[in-house]
Amino acid sequence: MDLALWIEFIIKGFILIFAVLTGFAYLTLYERRALARIQTRIGPNRAGPQGFFQPVADAVKLIFKEELTPAKADKVLFVLAPIMTVVPAMILAAVIPLGTQFTLPFLNRPVTLYVSDINVGVLYLTAIASIAVYGIVLAGWSSNNKYAMLGGLRSSAQMISYELSLGLCFVIAILLGNSMSLLDIVEAQKSVWFVVIQPVGALIFMVTTLAEVNRAPFDMPEAEQELAAGYHSEYSGMKFALFFMAEYEKMIVISMIAATLFFGGFREFWFLQGTVFSVDHFWWLGPIYLLLKVVVLLFLMIWVRATWPRIRYDRLMAFGWKVLLPLSLALVFITALGILLANQFGAIYIWTIPVLSILAGLIAVLLVNMSLRRKVAHA
């Protein structure tokens, strides 16, 4: 193991973290501007042209804020909790391929456009995502505040409940890509994106990730009418900023994962295949395509926040356990069956997957509708 390799790792890791951090800063601006537009406002536009320096101003403000620690708080864990929340959010992106590879000029050294391509990439994502729960539980517990504690417990219970459907959506992508390495999954989508084969799976993935990052309409921990500010009620200044950072970084990274698993990742759009706009032609197109897809997916998240009211907590848990879990389980088996049919009788049978999954999705919608009607009739 030589020095050059260490330098490469450090530079790549630093660039990736820096990219996600910049993304976080500008995502806050993007969200505020987009939300404002949806609500026919203008949004922050004073700091710099079009509010371009707003994130910088926010950061400076947060650094110079007074930080409060409640007297009865557990001092060590109170500081540790934001760190334990933000580190998983930052390292989650390590296995996501941003492109293929290029040769460094002058040094003649091939450089891959990902920090690490491990053959258990998908498992890495689930493992790190499940670690992220700690920060929130500990933040709630160490604050010694009823609202914070209840908010922390609620949001961790929500995260673990939706993690199951999330895991099953990962399984769908693995089945279709026939590998757990994210690079292989992207390469397997060269001809057709997995969202076309498994549209319902992609939809469930996006719904569960909303719950996983505690975003509207699943932003239970931040139900301010009930819980003040949830698990980070007692946090202020930079420690609060870290929680905020973790949420927005996770939004970005999870959009990257969604793009990688279901929308072709860094690959070009299917109609650009073989042209000059292909990733095989210019390596630097990879990150650009991925960025495009991520921006669109992030807009969907913001749009949802602007449109949907918050779901009641009991409904939210019931939706996760009683609807999404069985539905995603059914989708896994439909996908497996479709692959089997395609292997036996010819590639055309792969299209049984979208047909059957949309059918399953419709049945689920129908059943939910019926049960809700029954509940309304009883009440």
Added chain:
Amino acid sequence: MTPDLIAFFVLALIAIAAALGMLLGRNVVYSALFLVLNFGTVAVFYILLDAPFIALTQVSVYAGAIMVLFLFVIMLLGTETLPVSKALPWQRPLAFVLALILAGEAGYLLFFRKVTSGTIPQPVQTFGSPQAVGQALFNQYLLPFEVTSVLLLIAMVGAIVLTIKEKGGQGK
């Protein structure tokens, strides 16, 4: 000393320190976190042994699921700090005897057992890959795998019976 060996000793020290911290800590939440650290180091051991699948499963299941349950239980009971002496009267002597037996066993293995073969065969590079794990699990170890589901079923029923018991009784 090779880098592998240095890594092993450093990790082993962290693992032991974390285990001791977990045992000796008076605050239950800190003990739980030390245990998480211990699980983390064990995961790194697995990675050093070229078994990344097991390593990440360890993180995902033990650190990610089981320890969250522990934290929930700790918060459920609301007993963050234990009273100093609440041990059963025969607990200490029994622990002492059992520890002595364990130490004797370890000593016997270390000093008296004959080493059967000098070299350990190097496993092939892909033996810990998900493909290899999948093949082994779903062909060779099919029965244990299916039995696992029964085990999970029993655990599920047990948890429900234990917690939803009072349904007919007071409220909830």
Added chain:
Amino acid sequence: MLLEYIAIGVMIALATVIAVIAIGLGELFGPKKRSSVKSEPYESGIAPIGPGTRRMPVRFYLIAVLFILFDIEVIFFLPWAVVFRQLGLFGLAEMAIFIVILLIGYIYAWKKGALEWE
């Protein structure tokens, strides 16, 4: 092989350093004017009653147990999905048996009201 994990390790170290620096900046530049009212728990302006941490509903415990069991199931799915094309119909059948047994527990939990929040 191991190199890929060293890369991740380097990234974990970098992320931790950045997080610690961020907190350090706040500690360094933020004003510190403590008062007893400020360090009370924040309950929207109302004086707090009783301890901050209290016993939590048993419901959360049940959710955590069910999560562990289904999480193990999902973990089993992952290597299965990787080798599914080699296993073929046999693989589908063995996973179906596994799931059917677990579904018995799931239906039991549903009927017992373990998935109900209220």
